[in-house]
Amino acid sequence: MTNNGINVALKGQLEEMFENRVSFSKLERLVYSHDVGVIPDSVKKTIATMPDAVVQPINADEVSALVKLAIKNKVPIVPRGAASSGFGGAVPVANGIVIDFARMANIISMDPENLTADVEPGVVWSELDGKLKRNGMTLRLYPSSAPTSTVAGWVAQGGSGIGSYEYGTFRENIVSVEMIDPQGNLKVMKGDDLDLVYSLEGITGIITKVTFNVKKDEEQIPILAAFDDEKKLQAALDDIRKAGTKVWSVSIQTPGYVELSQKAANDTTLPKGKYLAQIVYSQSNAEVASEVEDIVRRNKGEILPENVARHEWDNRFYTMRLKRLGPSLVASELIIPTDSLADFLKSVDKKFKGDFVFEGIMETPDRLIMMGFMLADERKTNYPLKFSSSLIVSDIAKKQGGRLTASGIFFTDESKELLGEDLFNKIVAFKKEFDPEHIMNPGKILPPSVEKDSPIKQLSIAMKGASKGKSVMSLAGKLMEGKDVEYKYDDKLPEEVGKDAFICAQCGACKTTCTVYDANPWESKSPRGKWYLLAEYLKGNIEFDEELATNLFLCATCKKCDIKCQTDLKIAHQFINLRTIMGGKDFENTGLGMIRQNVLNAGNFWGLPKEALEWKTADMKMADTGPIGYWPGCWSSAVTKNMPQNIVRILNSADIELVNLGEQEDICCGLYLALGGYTEDFVKGVERNINLINEKGIKTLIFSCPGCFATFTEQYAAVAEMLGLNWDVETKHVVVLLDELIKDGKLKLDKPLDKKVTYHDACHVSRWFDAYEYPRSIINAIPGAEFIEMEHNREEALCCGIVTSFDDIPTVAHCGQKRIGEATETGADYVVTNCAGCAAQLNLTSNMMEAPVKQKDITDILCDSMGIEVTYDPTEAIGQFMKQAIELLGTSCIRRK
Numbered sequence: 004m005t006n007n008g009i010n011v012a013l014k015g016q017l018e019e020m021f022e023n024r025v026s027f028s029k030l031e032r033l034v035y036s037h038d039v040g041v042i043p044d045s046v047k048k049t050i051a052t053m054p055d056a057v058v059q060p061i062n063a064d065e066v067s068a069l070v071k072l073a074i075k076n077k078v079p080i081v082p083r084g085a086a087s088s089g090f091g092g093a094v095p096v097a098n099g100i101v102i103d104f105a106r107m108a109n110i111i112s113m114d115p116e117n118l119t120a121d122v123e124p125g126v127v128w129s130e131l132d133g134k135l136k137r138n139g140m141t142l143r144l145y146p147s148s149a150p151t152s153t154v155a156g157w158v159a160q161g162g163s164g165i166g167s168y169e170y171g172t173f174r175e176n177i178v179s180v181e182m183i184d185p186q187g188n189l190k191v192m193k194g195d196d197l198d199l200v201y202s203l204e205g206i207t208g209i210i211t212k213v214t215f216n217v218k219k220d221e222e223q224i225p226i227l228a229a230f231d232d233e234k235k236l237q238a239a240l241d242d243i244r245k246a247g248t249k250v251w252s253v254s255i256q257t258p259g260y261v262e263l264s265q266k267a268a269n270d271t272t273l274p275k276g277k278y279l280a281q282i283v284y285s286q287s288n289a290e291v292a293s294e295v296e297d298i299v300r301r302n303k304g305e306i307l308p309e310n311v312a313r314h315e316w317d318n319r320f321y322t323m324r325l326k327r328l329g330p331s332l333v334a335s336e337l338i339i340p341t342d343s344l345a346d347f348l349k350s351v352d353k354k355f356k357g358d359f360v361f362e363g364i365m366e367t368p369d370r371l372i373m374m375g376f377m378l379a380d381e382r383k384t385n386y387p388l389k390f391s392s393s394l395i396v397s398d399i400a401k402k403q404g405g406r407l408t409a410s411g412i413f414f415t416d417e418s419k420e421l422l423g424e425d426l427f428n429k430i431v432a433f434k435k436e437f438d439p440e441h442i443m444n445p446g447k448i449l450p451p452s453v454e455k456d457s458p459i460k461q462l463s464i465a466m467k468g469a470s471k472g473k474s475v476m477s478l479a480g481k482l483m484e485g486k487d488v489e490y491k492y493d494d495k496l497p498e499e500v501g502k503d504a505f506i507c508a509q510c511g512a513c514k515t516t517c518t519v520y521d522a523n524p525w526e527s528k529s530p531r532g533k534w535y536l537l538a539e540y541l542k543g544n545i546e547f548d549e550e551l552a553t554n555l556f557l558c559a560t561c562k563k564c565d566i567k568c569q570t571d572l573k574i575a576h577q578f579i580n581l582r583t584i585m586g587g588k589d590f591e592n593t594g595l596g597m598i599r600q601n602v603l604n605a606g607n608f609w610g611l612p613k614e615a616l617e618w619k620t621a622d623m624k625m626a627d628t629g630p631i632g633y634w635p636g637c638w639s640s641a642v643t644k645n646m647p648q649n650i651v652r653i654l655n656s657a658d659i660e661l662v663n664l665g666e667q668e669d670i671c672c673g674l675y676l677a678l679g680g681y682t683e684d685f686v687k688g689v690e691r692n693i694n695l696i697n698e699k700g701i702k703t704l705i706f707s708c709p710g711c712f713a714t715f716t717e718q719y720a721a722v723a724e725m726l727g728l729n730w731d732v733e734t735k736h737v738v739v740l741l742d743e744l745i746k747d748g749k750l751k752l753d754k755p756l757d758k759k760v761t762y763h764d765a766c767h768v769s770r771w772f773d774a775y776e777y778p779r780s781i782i783n784a785i786p787g788a789e790f791i792e793m794e795h796n797r798e799e800a801l802c803c804g805i806v807t808s809f810d811d812i813p814t815v816a817h818c819g820q821k822r823i824g825e826a827t828e829t830g831a832d833y834v835v836t837n838c839a840g841c842a843a844q845l846n847l848t849s850n851m852m853e854a855p856v857k858q859k860d861i862t863d864i865l866c867d868s869m870g871i872e873v874t875y876d877p878t879e880a881i882g883q884f885m886k887q888a889i890e891l892l893g894t895s896c897i898r899r900k
Contacts, residue, residue: 009055009100013076017056017100020068024059024106026525030550031057034526034535035101039509040089041331043387044542049461050096050412050446054081057101059524063181063189063211066102070209070442071187073100079445082205084125084156085511087148089334090411092160092204096446097458102209104155105524111212113138119178121214124155127515129320137794141220143170144252147322147364150567151511155210161202162408163366165283165319169251171367174201177215182208185438198426199433202409205444207433222286223251227312228299229277233257233345236278239302240341243282244368246298248291252283252364254319255371257348259360263325263378268571272314274307281315320569322362323508327570328378330506331386335375335393336408339363343403344371350399351375359396372408373400382505394466412459413466415450496584501541503577506570507534513564513574518802519557519810522817527554530564530574552590553897555581557810559818560678561766561802579678585897586680594809594895595679602676603684606669607637609884618644618665620874623651625663632701633661634715636708637670638839642884645875646707646839649862650737652871657749662699672711677718678809689722693730703733705740707862709767709838712736716772736768738837738861742777745784752868755787760864761831761856762790763822763845764800765838778837778861785868791829793822801825803844808892819848826856833859843881850878 009017009027017025026032036052055078060066073080079099086093095101104125111121115138122131128149132142144166146152157164158180163172170176180192180200190208192200199207230236236255243250256264256279265273273279280299284291296306318324326332339347344363351359355377363371375396379389397407397414410418419427431453434441441454451457507530514520514529526532533555539545555578562575582592601610609615618640619625625633635647647665654661664670669691676685696704706712716734723730744750760782768774775797782790795801804818823845826834834849834856836842846858866873 009078010076013072013078014056016072017058020065020072021058021060024061026057027055028527028550030536030545030554031525031527032101033539033545034532035083035103036095037509037535038086038088038091038093039511040091040334041381041390042091042094043381043390045387046390046462046465049465050459051098052095053098054095054101055098057103059103059106061106063183066183066209066211067187067189069100069102070183070185073442074185074187074440077440077442079442080209081444082155082159082209084153084159085127085148085151085514086509087152087156087511088160088409088411089336090160090409091413092409092411092444092447093156094412096412096462103524103526104153107211108153110134113140113217115139118217118219119214120217121212122154123212124153124210126154128152128154128157130515135217136220139220140217142166143176143216143218144173147320148510150320151515154213154215158201158210158213159204160409163372164364165252165254168253168365168368169249173215177201177213179214180210181212182210184208185434185443199430203430204411204447206448207430207438207443209443223283224286224289224292225312225316226282226284226292226295226299227307227315228280228282228304229274229307230280230302230304231277233278233348235302235304236280237341237345239280239299239304240344240365242298242302243295244341246294248294248298249288250282250284250291250295251288252281254281254362254364255279256362257360259357260325260362260376263328263360263376264321267324267327268321272311279315280304281312283316320512322374323376323510323569324571325360325376325378326508327506329380330502331379331381333377333379333389333393335359335396337373337375337397337400337405338366338408339371339373339400339403339405341365341369341371343405347373347400347403347405350403351396354395354399355392359392373405380505410448412446412462415446415448415459415463416466418448418450496541500577500580500584501537503572504534504537504541506572507531507538508569509535510569512567512569516563516567516799518559518561518563518804518818519807519814521821522804522807522814523811528557530578533578547588549590549897549899552585552588556585556590556592556897557807559766559802559804559806561806562770563766563802566770566798582678582680583682584680586682589900590897591900592679592809592895592897594892595675597891598675598809599679599681599684602671602673602688606667607641607671608675609637609641609887611641616640616665616670618647618875619651619663620648623648624655624660625651626660627662628700629660629662630700630702631659631661632664632696632699632704634672634704634706634708634711635665635670636672636706636711636839638843639707640665640670642880643839643842643860643877644880645873645877646842646860646862648875649860649866649871649873650705650707653741653750653862653865653869656751656869656871657744661705662701664695664699667695672708672714673718674710674714677714678806686722686726689719690726690728693719693723693728696732697729701732703735705735705737707737707837707839709736709765709771710840713767713771736772736774736777736837738768738774738777738781741861741865742780745781750865750869752785752865754868754870756785756864756868757787758832758864759789759791759830760833760835761793761826761829762796762835763793763803763826763841764797765836765841766800766802768837769800770798778835781861781865782835785864788864788868791831793825793829795825803841805840805844808888809895812889812893815844816848819844820852823848823852823854823856827854829856831856833857833864835859835861835864837861842877843885846878846881847885850882
């Protein structure tokens with residue numbers, strides 16, 4: 004195979020074909036040079052993992068055209084789904100072009116009658132299952148990486164997962180696969196032909212559509228059993244198999260795995276020192292529960308309480324949580340006969356003294372897929388030697404009748420054994436006829452002995468040597484030698500941030516839920532991409548320049564990534580902290596730089612004079628001093644004046660007079676100073692606000708702006724302590740207070756609303772503080788209000804995207820349109836908000852889209868029900884101010900100060 008790289012002519016053709024869906028950026032290419040596994044740097048030197056380009060096709064025709072272009076130019080192409088495997092199937096080994104299927108993620112059809120699903124390659128399992136459930140169906144089986152892995156990725160990697168005990172491998176559930184073959188032609192693979200695409204990592208074709216069987220939705224019920232030793236565990240599994248018990252899924256955990264996972268999660272739910280088996284059955288087979296429990300007890304096992312079983316079932320996707328303790332992992336994935344389980348575990352424990360721990364899932368009643376983990380630290384010199392320990396585990400498995408689950412780039416010399424000689428020869432013949440230059444994902448599956456000019460020859464030799472115990476004397480020894488690395492920790496990039504960069508499991512669960520990635524799905528935009536780039540900076544492989552700073556700065560601060568993180572990183576907070584760090588490295592977001600000047604000069608986001616922020620009217624009763632204060636915030640004071648007006652009138656009706664803090668010259672909480680990394684300015688503003696609030700005698704401070712609420716709640720106590728100031732003030736968002744007053748009978752809701760209502764969770768009061776139920780309780784208390792949830796709600800709610808105005812205006816538009824689209828699908832008359840920023844975004848977007856659903860603040864509909872007149876419609880002001888914001892921030896960028 005000849006690799007000419009990306010010459011000028013080919014670069015131009017790719018740009019013409021894909022426009023903004025092709026990237027040649029060094030940083031972008033870097034985040035597409037790896038998968039979930041950590042390859043030692045010394046090993047990476049034997050292969051060329053850096054792609055020359057990354058493309059994102061949107062249909063099969065583009066994939067076909069790309070394949071033909073790659074053949075003509077003799078440039079390798081590497082298909083990539085979620086890169087959630089550690090075998091290297093999605094990792095380039097000869098540079099070339101990576102095909103990212105992030106934009107081919109449509110569910111083509113779901114057939115409730117024939118129980119099939121027809122999807123594009125980039126569809127993520129958990130998202131698909133959610134849509135299936137809304138149509139009365141669910142997946143037969145899915146991988147433990149379901150929150151991030153893709154359908155085509157599982158086809159290409161092959162394997163089994165949750166539900167395989169009943170339904171077998173994914174291969175047994177596929178109806179057909181459409182792929183673009185190595186000549187650029189569309190092929191439909193069915194029946195025996197599926198063997199020429201399944202588990203072959205794209206070396207025979209690029210998958211563009213998958214049709215597979217699903218099942219009717221029903222509840223899955225877990226039983227969790229604990230055993231004193233591995234023999235009793237194995238005996239129970241054998242008895243379940245012999246009895247033909249109709250269970251859906253069976254998984255196990257060793258005591259070491261349980262201990263590390265619990266420690267990493269700071270959890271004590273599971274018992275210590277026990278081997279656990281989770282047996283899950285479908286509601287339609289509920290009669291098996293007593294049978295399973297009898298088998299467990301007969302084998303001296305203990306049935307754990309139902310709530311413990313449910314807890315563990317709810318955590319089934321957090322398989323890599325223990326990486327937090329590493330901060331790296333050495334992993335091994337093997338298939339073991341069920342009747343060899345006890346001997347295998349004993350042999351591994353004897354060799355590694357408990358350092359290798361396992362969880363397993365039964366692929367069939369006769370065998371288990373065992374996923375082994377050893378804590379390691381890729382920053383240490385001994386990591387390469389620990390990396391080679393997985394080979395020893397593989398040898399132990401083979402002696403017990405086991406084998407690897409896949410070959411990837413590391414174990415190509417075992418492919419004939421894994422695939423069987425007949426299929427292996429069939430694949431070799433196919434490649435010889437259709438892909439003689441090995442353009443399609445070279446270096447995977449096939450060993451160098453049958454792949455022309457294989458790019459993994461040196462790696463293959465090293466792996467052979469290491470597997471034969473020659474790691475000291477052979478080439479493997481040279482590859483496995485570690486070297487000291489000087490990591491770039493300093494006072495501007497503290498070790499805490501750097502440690503998190505290495506703790507990140509690179510699983511991608513954060514990617515599929517990330518607000519900015521959803522709008523512009525490049526890996527560098529995702530949290531895992533940012534962590535990877537930070538780690539590469541710490542290793543000295545890249546510089547901290549404007550491009551890196553731009554990638555790190557882009558964040559909606561919505562915390563959607565936090566709730567999905569397998570290793571429980573505080574991602575949103577760390578990325579906000581990074582902005583201060585970048586400020587220390589002399590980088591500035593120009594948009595936030597302009598907002599800073601507005602805050603410093605005029606005391607508010609907009610740079611407006613005090614009179615433009617006036618919202619109080621003569622009918623309102625407010626106090627000069629007192630125990631309860633109100634912080635309106637500069638957004639609502641300028642743009643959505645109905646919010647503070649409604650709040651004061653509602654509370655007046657309950658005989659509550661708030662201390663008015665909206666009459667001050669400066670009503671900025673400091674959020675935008677913090678977001679910009681202007682720490683000194685932020686601290687000065689906080690000091691001024693604390694002194695003012697203390698002078699007013701306020702003990703409880705009410706907020707209508709979630710951003711202000713979050714800033715005060717999380718930052719002010721720390722600043723007060725640092726400055727030696729008194730801060731004994733309770734912070735409370737207004738939805739909490741309103742809900743309390745309704746439940747206490749202090750607000751009279753007499754007038755029926757007679758409208759359908761859906762609710763948008765504002766990130767900085769919902770995900771940040773778990774305030775999900777208060778606004779829903781308020782809406783449900785309003786007579787005549789028919790409440791309807793959007794598809795994504797509560798912790799899964801979509802972010803409106805307004806915070807990304809400082810980074811990327813198209814992202815703001817994408818987020819608003821998607822959210823209004825969801826609101827429209829509910830058939831609601833109103834989409835209700837409790838945030839001035841969200842209100843402005845959704846109000847403007849619904850009007851621009853001419854959507855039937857209209858934005859209302861939660862206080863608007865509460866006033867309607869109480870017979871209080873809402874005297875201000877913010878729609879016109881929102882249009883004017885949002886236009887001003889777009890003009891102000893449209894050219895915002897990261898630059899050196």
